Amino acid sequence: MGTYVPMSIMNDTNVSISVLERLTEEWDALTPEAQKAARYVLENPNDVGVSTVREIAEAANVKPNTFVRMARQVGFEGYEDFRAPFREAIRSGAASFPDRARWLQDIRKSGDLGGLYAEMVEGAIRNVEDTFAGIDSQALNAAAEAIWASRQVFTLGVGVNNANARNFTYLASTGMTQFHAIPRPGSTPVDDLAWADERDVLIAMTYRPYRSEVIEAVRIAREQGLTIISLSDSPASPIIRAADYGFVAAVDTPQFFPSSVSTIALLETLLSFVIAAASDEIVERVKKFHHRRRQLGIYAEDSD
Numbered sequence: 202m203g204t205y206v207p208m209s210i211m212n213d214t215n216v217s218i219s220v221l222e223r224l225t226e227e228w229d230a231l232t233p234e235a236q237k238a239a240r241y242v243l244e245n246p247n248d249v250g251v252s253t254v255r256e257i258a259e260a261a262n263v264k265p266n267t268f269v270r271m272a273r274q275v276g277f278e279g280y281e282d283f284r285a286p287f288r289e290a291i292r293s294g295a296a297s298f299p300d301r302a303r304w305l306q307d308i309r310k311s312g313d314l315g316g317l318y319a320e321m322v323e324g325a326i327r328n329v330e331d332t333f334a335g336i337d338s339q340a341l342n343a344a345a346e347a348i349w350a351s352r353q354v355f356t357l358g359v360g361v362n363n364a365n366a367r368n369f370t371y372l373a374s375t376g377m378t379q380f381h382a383i384p385r386p387g388s389t390p391v392d393d394l395a396w397a398d399e400r401d402v403l404i405a406m407t408y409r410p411y412r413s414e415v416i417e418a419v420r421i422a423r424e425q426g427l428t429i430i431s432l433s434d435s436p437a438s439p440i441i442r443a444a445d446y447g448f449v450a451a452v453d454t455p456q457f458f459p460s461s462v463s464t465i466a467l468l469e470t471l472l473s474f475v476i477a478a479a480s481d482e483i484v485e486r487v488k489k490f491h492h493r494r495r496q497l498g499i500y501a502e503d504s505d
Contacts, residue, residue: 220286221246223275235271238263250287251303254280320455325462331451332463333470344446345474347428352400353379355427357390357418362406365461369404369468376476376487383418390418399426404471405440406432408452408459419443430471432464 224239231239241261242249248257258265265280272283348354354373358366363382370382383393391414394403403422407415411433419440422429431444434452441447450467452459476483494500 220275220283227275231271231274234263234267235274237261238267238271246287249284250289250291252284317455324454325460328451328453328460328463329466332449332467336448336467340446341448341471342474342478344430344448345471345478347430347446348402348404348471348475349478351379351402351428353381353397354402354404355381355383355394355397357383357403357405357415359384359390359407359412359414361458361461362408362464365406365464365468366404368465369472372469373472373475375490376483377479384414390414391421394418394422394425394427397422397425397427399428402428402430404430404432405444406464407438407440408434408450409438411439416440432467434459 221243224243228236228239238258238261241257241263245260248260252260254265254268258268261268268280268283272278272280275283277283356366356370358364363384367382370380373380381393384390385393397403403419405415405419405422416439419429419431420443423443428446429440429444430446430448431438431440432448432450433441434450435441436447436449438447438449441449448467450463452461452463454460491500
């Protein structure tokens with residue numbers, strides 16, 4: 202039997218692929234029952250990292266011990282050792298959202314929340330480090346200057362990135378007046394950009410799976426002459442390729458939603474660059490904004 206690596210396998214995880222290759226190489230030495238187990242793994246590799254030995258044995262219609270023997274025949278101590286590369290593939294972000302959700306549930310069943318906690322912390326720190334290591338501060342400064350010089354700034358995010366866009370717009374609006382988070386309630390991004398032109402800036406963000414409405418809004422914005430600043434997870438992202446200033450944020454996480462940690466950090470840094478590029482009046486605006494809040498009793502007396 203020749204080496205077979207199914208198209209559905211997590212194709213950027215070389216370790217899990219090597220396990221599949223070992224299965225095909227040892228195929229003739231496996232018992233008929235072990236071959237049934239191996240066939241199930243080859244055809245359903247994403248199930249391995251999220252299933253217990255009992256669950257995967259039931260799916261393959263063999264006894265749990267068959268999977269244990271199969272794992273040992275191809276050089277592993279047991280099933281847990283065998284499925285470790287597949288679990289790592291899920292941790293690294295190569296599996297689909299549902300598979301990663303199942304993996305999280307599996308961790309909870311095993312009581313291994315301490316390991317998940319450590320991985321979340323490590324992932325957040327690594328994402329921030331990787332993001333800023335890959336960013337050219339001069340490009341960030343040029344983007345900030347374009348924002349300050351613009352007539353209007355539209356910040357676009359949908360799904361979880363809608364909250365990130367609105368947070369950025371809220372912070373910017375404490376000292377500047379030309380910021381708008383889109384889509385507005387009851388509107389679409391394309392509608393919100395209908396009268397925008399070369400005097401304006403669009404800050405757009407989307408991460409895999411990329412949102413079609415964001416891609417379309419960037420395309421329209423380019424046709425209308427806006428300066429485009431894009432945040433995404435790959436240099437090959439359609440909104441990065443269409444941008445005047447593109448910034449790649451690392452979003453890997455053990456859980457099944459892309460992490461927003463590096464996106465928020467990047468947006469906060471971009472805003473700090475805008476303030477640095479701004480005229481001195483912005484400092485007075487921010488002071489006036491917060492002074493008015495204190496006058497209105499919005500802040501508690503002891504919150505200074």
